[in-house]
Amino acid sequence: MRQFFPVDDLARDERFVQTNMAKRMADSRSAVGVKKSAKSRGASNRLTPDRHDASEAARSLMHGIMVGEIQALEGAGRTAHDFAAGDGSGDTIPFELKLDMARQAWDEARHVEISAKLSDWMGTELGQFSENTVLFEAACSNDPVLRLAGVNRALEGLAIDVFTQMKEFGQLAGDPFLEFCEDWMLADEVTHVKMGSDWLRKVTENDPDRRAKALEFQQVVDKLFSFGGARGDSDESPIGLARRFRELAGFTDDEVDTIAEMDHDALEERKAAVRLAQEAAGV
Ligand SMILES: [Fe+2]
Numbered sequence: 214m215r216q217f218f219p220v221d222d223l224a225r226d227e228r229f230v231q232t233n234m235a236k237r238m239a240d241s242r243s244a245v246g247v248k249k250s251a252k253s254r255g256a257s258n259r260l261t262p263d264r265h266d267a268s269e270a271a272r273s274l275m276h277g278i279m280v281g282e283i284q285a286l287e288g289a290g291r292t293a294h295d296f297a298a299g300d301g302s303g304d305t306i307p308f309e310l311k312l313d314m315a316r317q318a319w320d321e322a323r324h325v326e327i328s329a330k331l332s333d334w335m336g337t338e339l340g341q342f343s344e345n346t347v348l349f350e351a352a353c354s355n356d357p358v359l360r361l362a363g364v365n366r367a368l369e370g371l372a373i374d375v376f377t378q379m380k381e382f383g384q385l386a387g388d389p390f391l392e393f394c395e396d397w398m399l400a401d402e403v404t405h406v407k408m409g410s411d412w413l414r415k416v417t418e419n420d421p422d423r424r425a426k427a428l429e430f431q432q433v434v435d436k437l438f439s440f441g442g443a444r445g446d447s448d449e450s451p452i453g454l455a456r457r458f459r460e461l462a463g464f465t466d467d468e469v470d471t472i473a474e475m476d477h478d479a480l481e482e483r484k485a486a487v488r489l490a491q492e493a494a495g496v
């Protein structure tokens with residue numbers, strides 16, 4: 214079977230509309246809803262059912278979760294297959310890491326089914342929103358440790374934040390299907406992030422340069438998703454930073470603080486840009 218599968222060759226039917234990070238930032242349909250300043254809608258900008266754009270934002274986010282689950286399945290499957298079993302040096306990964314990736318693929322397959330059903334339940338059609346392929350792209354690195362850092366820690370870490378917010382959204386909206394499905398998926402994601410944390414530390418135990426490179430890649434991916442402060446500690450961010458679950462998933466307090474700082478800077482940058490645009494328009 215073929216190894217190292219490029220993102221352009223992912224199997225998708227005609228319903229899917231793919232995009233990448235750069236295009237997504239300019240896509241008016243994609244936002245979790247950082248379109249207006251928090252000031253214009255009150256103190257909090259969290260994704261809650263009382264927001265005027267709650268339905269569209271929640272459906273867009275749920276569709277994003279669904280396609281993310283497909284790519285997470287594909288990525289974990291690739292990592293289980295792309296590297297030979299060995300001691301973790303060179304192009305090899307420990308056999309137990311392969312087993313964890315296989316277990317993850319099994320979980321993600323279940324998440325795809327759950328998310329597709331939830332999207333349908335929320336009145337969304339497959340392909341109604343674009344598919345950002347950044348998760349699979351992060352799973353294409355030739356170094357398996359970079360995949361663990363970019364996918365399991367950065368992007369599935371983000372999934373922990375998103376699922377926590379969506380669970381709360383379901384609870385507030387009185388939708389037990391959404392609330393409990395997100396809760397179950399959240400539990401799995403915590404184990405996936407923990408796998409990433411544990412294996413990254415174990416495989417790079419005697420290779421500080423490799424570890425530093427992986428953590429640097431993780432920060433690059435985290436920063437991409439800090440865009441506009443869409444996720445962060447502040448109530449002005451639609452998605453909160455799920456500190457407790459991140460702790461359970463093997464993040465240190467310092468690591469979570471660094472992400473919070475990045476999110477904060479991104480939020481301030483966006484607010485400054487909005488102010489400049491308003492001044493230029495004479496608002
Ligand atoms: Fe998942």
Ligand SMILES: [Fe+2]
Nearest residue numbers: 285369402405
């Ligand atoms: Fe996952």
